[in-house]
Amino acid sequence: MNGIIYVIFIVSAMTITPSVFEYYTPSTMVEAVNLLEKYGDEAKLLAGGQSLIPLMKMRFASISHVIDISRIEEMDYIKEDSNRLSIGALTTVDELGSSVTIKKRYMIIKEAADQIADPLVRNMGTVGGNISHGDPANDLPAVMLSLDATFMVQGKNGGKEIKAEDFFVDSLITALEPNEILYEIRVPKMVKRQGGAYIKHKKSAGDFSVAAVASNIIVDGDGKIIKVGVALTSVGPTPIKSTRAEGILAGKKLTEELAAEAARSITEESDPVSDFYGSIDYKKKVLRFIIKESLVAAYKRAKEAQ
Amino acid sequence: MGKIKVRVKINGKERSDEVEPRMLLAHYLRDVVGATGTHIGCDTSNCGACTVVMDGKAVKSCTVLVGQANGREIKTVEGLSQNGKLSKIQKAFLDKHGLQCGYCTSGMLMASYWLLKKNKKPNEEEIRRNLSGNLCRCTGYQNIVEAVKYASELIEKEGEEEEVVVESQ
Numbered sequence: 351m352n353g354i355i356y357v358i359f360i361v362s363a364m365t366i367t368p369s370v371f372e373y374y375t376p377s378t379m380v381e382a383v384n385l386l387e388k389y390g391d392e393a394k395l396l397a398g399g400q401s402l403i404p405l406m407k408m409r410f411a412s413i414s415h416v417i418d419i420s421r422i423e424e425m426d427y428i429k430e431d432s433n434r435l436s437i438g439a440l441t442t443v444d445e446l447g448s449s450v451t452i453k454k455r456y457m458i459i460k461e462a463a464d465q466i467a468d469p470l471v472r473n474m475g476t477v478g479g480n481i482s483h484g485d486p487a488n489d490l491p492a493v494m495l496s497l498d499a500t501f502m503v504q505g506k507n508g509g510k511e512i513k514a515e516d517f518f519v520d521s522l523i524t525a526l527e528p529n530e531i532l533y534e535i536r537v538p539k540m541v542k543r544q545g546g547a548y549i550k551h552k553k554s555a556g557d558f559s560v561a562a563v564a565s566n567i568i569v570d571g572d573g574k575i576i577k578v579g580v581a582l583t584s585v586g587p588t589p590i591k592s593t594r595a596e597g598i599l600a601g602k603k604l605t606e607e608l609a610a611e612a613a614r615s616i617t618e619e620s621d622p623v624s625d626f627y628g629s630i631d632y633k634k635k636v637l638r639f640i641i642k643e644s645l646v647a648a649y650k651r652a653k654e655a656q
Numbered sequence: 657m658g659k660i661k662v663r664v665k666i667n668g669k670e671r672s673d674e675v676e677p678r679m680l681l682a683h684y685l686r687d688v689v690g691a692t693g694t695h696i697g698c699d700t701s702n703c704g705a706c707t708v709v710m711d712g713k714a715v716k717s718c719t720v721l722v723g724q725a726n727g728r729e730i731k732t733v734e735g736l737s738q739n740g741k742l743s744k745i746q747k748a749f750l751d752k753h754g755l756q757c758g759y760c761t762s763g764m765l766m767a768s769y770w771l772l773k774k775n776k777k778p779n780e781e782e783i784r785r786n787l788s789g790n791l792c793r794c795t796g797y798q799n800i801v802e803a804v805k806y807a808s809e810l811i812e813k814e815g816e817e818e819e820v821v822v823e824s825q
Contacts, residue, residue, distance in 0.1 A: 366699045373660055373677035373723050396721070403680075403719045404700060416677070418723060444713070468789025470704060470767065473713040474720065555788045556702070 368406035374417045379504055379533055382419050386529040387506045389415040395531060396420070397440055400467065400475035401483045425478070425533050428452065435537040439478025444469070446477055456537070457651060458497070458546030458564060462489040465548070468556035481517075482532045484524040484588070487558040491518060491589035493548055494535060495581035496564035502534035511536075518588035544568045545651025549644040550583070551636050553627065559584045560627045561620075561637045565648035567604075573653055575599045580612075580641065585620040585633060592616045604649040606642075613641035662726040666691065667735030681725050682706040682717040685732060693733040693762045697791070704790030707763035708732050714770035716789070733762035736769065743817055744810040745769055745803075754803030756794035763790050768804045777808055 376382040386393055393415035396402050405411040419425070425440040428449045435456065437446065446452060447463035466472055466480065466489050480490045481501065494501075494514045501512045506529055517525050526532060550562035562583035568576045580595040598612045622633040663672040666689060673688055682699075685691045685708065694717060697705030701719035708717045709731040736743040742750065745768050755761045764787065771778055771786040778786065783804045784797070792800060 367680070367683075368678040370676065370678055372658065373721070375723065375726075396724075399721060399724060400701065400719060403721065406678075407680075407699070407719075416721075418721070420724060467701075468704075469786050470707060470714050470716050470789040471701060471719075474715050 366407050368403070369409060369412045371413055371416045374415065375421055376417060376419060377421055377423075379419075379422055379424060379531060382417055382422060382531055383504055383506055383529065385415070385417050386531065389417075390528050393417055393528070395482075397476040397479040398442065398474040399479075400471050401479060401485065401488075419531070420476075430539065432539065434539050437477050437535040437537070439476060439482075439531075439533050439535065441477045443467075443472040443475045443477060443480065447472065455540045456546075458493055458548050458566060458648070459490075459537075461548040462493045462550070462562075462564065465489060465550045465552075471556075477535060478532050481535065482524055482526060484518060484520075484522045486518075486521055486586055486588050487584045488589075489548070489550065489559070489562060489583055492562065492564040492581035492583040493546075494537070495589055495591040496546065496566040496579035497537050498566075498579060499535055499537045501532050502536060503530045504533050505530040515591050521587040540655070541568060543570070543652050543655055545648050545653070545655050547644045547647035547651065549640040549647070551640055558627070561585050561622070561633050561640060563637070563640045563644040565641075565644040567599075567645070567648040567652045569649070569652045573603045575602055575604060575649070578645075580616055580645070582616075582620055582637065582641075584627070585622040585637060587621070590619060590621070592619055594619060599645075604645060606646070609642045609645045609649075612645060613638045616641050660723055660726075662722055664725050664727070665729045667731055675722050677721065677723050679722045680718055681708070681710075681715075681720040681722050681730075684722045684725070685717060685730070691732050691734050695759055695762055697759065697763075702791070703760070703763075704767060705760050705763045707766040707790060709766055709770050712770075712773070714767050731766070731769070733765055736765060738817060743769075744814070745772065745807040748807035748810055749800070749803040752799050752803035752806050754795065754800045755792075760790060760792045760794075764792065764800055768807065771804065772808055772811060776812065778804070780805070 394413040396418045425438045427438040429436045430451050443463050443466050452460050480488045499514045546566040548564045550559045552559045564581045566579040578595050578599045580592040582590040594615050617638045624630050659674045660677045685694045695705040697703035699718050701716045706718040711728045767790050783801050
């Protein structure tokens with residue numbers, strides 16, 4: 351689950367065994383935080399390992415202390431109450447995509463989950479890992495940005511809540527301190543007339559995207575857009591939340607023309623690089639097309655949602 | 657740097673070993689357990705040749721640390737046939753020519769085993785989607801898909817084979 355590293359990997363020689371490390375299996379979050387506190391920069395959390403293990407095998411990451419948090423049961427759940435959807439960070443991507451709650455009302459999350467890597471990787475990979483790895487090619491970050499999600503973080507000196515838009519700092523760098531753990535993802539509960547869509551353009555099955563777009567729209571009874579969140583995957587050093595979408599679309603009904611105009615403008619906010627997945631020009635063309643597509647799909651779902 | 661002790665149940669048989677924590681499950685199965693039916697293809701979690709079933713879910717064993725498998729039940733391709741008799745999934749792959757060189761086959765079989773456990777009658781799209789993490793460079797997939805369909809029919813007609821329970825050592 352790592353776009354940047356995958357690209358580096360295909361042009362470089364590799365080793366296939368991680369360097370030596372000490373291995374810990376805390377059974378509670380408190381234990382995990384204590385271990386992080388003790389080993390600091392030399393430690394790394396391993397949840398499903400589907401991003402971290404490839405990095406370790408290629409020796410891009412050399413970690414002396416691996417803290418395997420996969421056995422912390424208190425971090426594996428999906429709950430919905432009157433205010434929000436709460437997803438435990440250790441929920442696997444497969445569990446997320448097959449959850450009845452998600453299927454019923456959070457189609458945007460399901461669409462992204464079902465397109466992450468392949469079914470076997472989804473059996474191990476976790477929601478928290480997909481987000482906290484900080485890879486701009488990972489799919490859930492853009493979804494969470496579009497939904498105005500917040501991330502619950504625990505450190506030695508207590509917990510805090512970080513907004514998704516403040517979380518992604520740079521490629522593979524997040525707002526998490528070395529001694530902090532992401533334990534829950536909070537998404538505002540879907541309201542009436544809210545819909546979302548995640549459109550991912552990829553070259554082959556199981557691959558990272560050339561570009562992908564998450565759109566989340568709330569409309570009023572007349573079909574006018576009250577709120578809109580658009581975020582982009584794989585087209586910058588971090589996932590990108592559009593700052594223009596709201597200004598262009600709020601208060602209006604979405605037409606083909608308006609969607610196309612918004613797509614043109616939002617594409618200008620992207621910052622893709624030329625690589626294995628395509629040239630800058632190509633990626634922007636793809637992006638313009640799929641932004642429009644995801645806005646239209648999200649709008650349609652918002653109007654139909656009860 | 658210390659070794660860790662792992663206890664795993666492999667194809668119904670419990671065992672425990674002292675291993676370096678950096679060992680991957682695929683290497684553990686092949687080099688320590690001697691179960692070389694699990695193949696290593698790309699070693700980068702792309703190809704799926706190393707697929708095994710861990711606690712009921714198919715995973716890519718080249719991207720699982722042996723410590724992650726501690727305390728869990730592993731089923732490898734060696735666990736499919738019983739008393740020298742091929743399982744229905746294996747028979748279906750044989751009858752429908754779902755393999756040519758055979759390198760991807762153990763992974764294909766284990767991914768199919770997982771699929772048919774959770775979905776007794778998958779349609780073609782479901783089969784293709786579920787096998788999308790397993791690459792075959794010979795068959796063009798057509799016969800593999802037909803083999804999985806046929807296996808599903810065989811299981812429906814004749815029932816699943818009993819899981820062999822091996823007494824622990």
